[in-house]
Amino acid sequence: MRQNVLQIDPYAAADADLIAVSQTPAAGGEQALTLTSAVVTLDTPRQVVFTFAADETGKSFLVTGARRDGKQIQEAVAGTAATASTVQAFATVTEILIDQDSAGAIEVGTATVVMTSWLPLDYIIPDFKVGLVITIGGATDVSIELTLTNLLSRKGNFPTPPHSAHVGSKFKLFYPTVNPIDHDSLVNISADASGNIAFPVTALRFISNAVVVTTPVLLEVLQSGHRGG
Numbered sequence: 493m494r495q496n497v498l499q500i501d502p503y504a505a506a507d508a509d510l511i512a513v514s515q516t517p518a519a520g521g522e523q524a525l526t527l528t529s530a531v532v533t534l535d536t537p538r539q540v541v542f543t544f545a546a547d548e549t550g551k552s553f554l555v556t557g558a559r560r561d562g563k564q565i566q567e568a569v570a571g572t573a574a575t576a577s578t579v580q581a582f583a584t585v586t587e588i589l590i591d592q593d594s595a596g597a598i599e600v601g602t603a604t605v606v607m608t609s610w611l612p613l614d615y616i617i618p619d620f621k622v623g624l625v626i627t628i629g630g631a632t633d634v635s636i637e638l639t640l641t642n643l644l645s646r647k648g649n650f651p652t653p654p655h656s657a658h659v660g661s662k663f664k665l666f667y668p669t670v671n672p673i674d675h676d677s678l679v680n681i682s683a684d685a686s687g688n689i690a691f692p693v694t695a696l697r698f699i700s701n702a703v704v705v706t707t708p709v710l711l712e713v714l715q716s717g718h719r720g721g
Contacts, residue, residue, distance in 0.1 A: 500608060501704065502708070506604045512528060513528065519593070521592065537560045538603055539579070542569060543574075545596035545598070547596075548595055548598070552570060553589065555582065558584045579670070605700065607698065610670060611695055613692075620690075621690060632704055635680055635701060636698060641694060
């Protein structure tokens with residue numbers, strides 16, 4: 493596998509109502525929140541954050557949009573008493589549905605946390621080793637996340653869409669929600685650092701936990717090994 497460099501550039505601060513300004517859905521049944529535009533494009537892929545004025549526990553919110561590479565994704569978010577966010581990073585948001593009337597006003601915006609796209613790794617090779625080097629130009633807080641989710645899998649009924657929109661393709665193929673786990677040591681890093689991955693994982697991504705103000709932060713990834721004959 494050739495060397496890869498994942499980079500996070502300076503980005504804007506969190507914006508609580510960038511995607512949907514304060515509103516109280518009350519039309520009955522499943523309904524769409526009014527977005528700030530037909531397609532909300534974020535400055536960089538981010539988690540989508542909900543802020544609740546009242547306790548929305550028991551409500552479900554379905555976020556539809558796209559990843560950095562343009563592939564369409566959906567994620568269901570459970571309501572809480574205060575805030576909730578997606579696990580996935582959305583580059584664009586095109587629709588947000590709530591499954592019933594809300595208890596109070598809802599805002600939808602962005603988080604401080606920003607992440608790169610997932611970088612697939614060759615986890616089938618017999619001698620799986622990955623070297624990692626983080627270069628930080630200024631003060632920040634970054635982490636590496638790993639996953640065992642098969643990024644290439646697609647399911648025609650995952651999740652079961654509560655509306656008629658075709659997501660992913662005309663055959664309703666959904667790209668999977670990825671389950672992230674923290675790297676065992678490269679978490680909340682604030683200075684140049686190095687490490688490795690010694691056990692097979694399908695992919696990794698680079699996370700900024702604080703706004704990158706001045707200079708980009710870099711993660712260099714180099715995987716060794718070869719396929720068996």
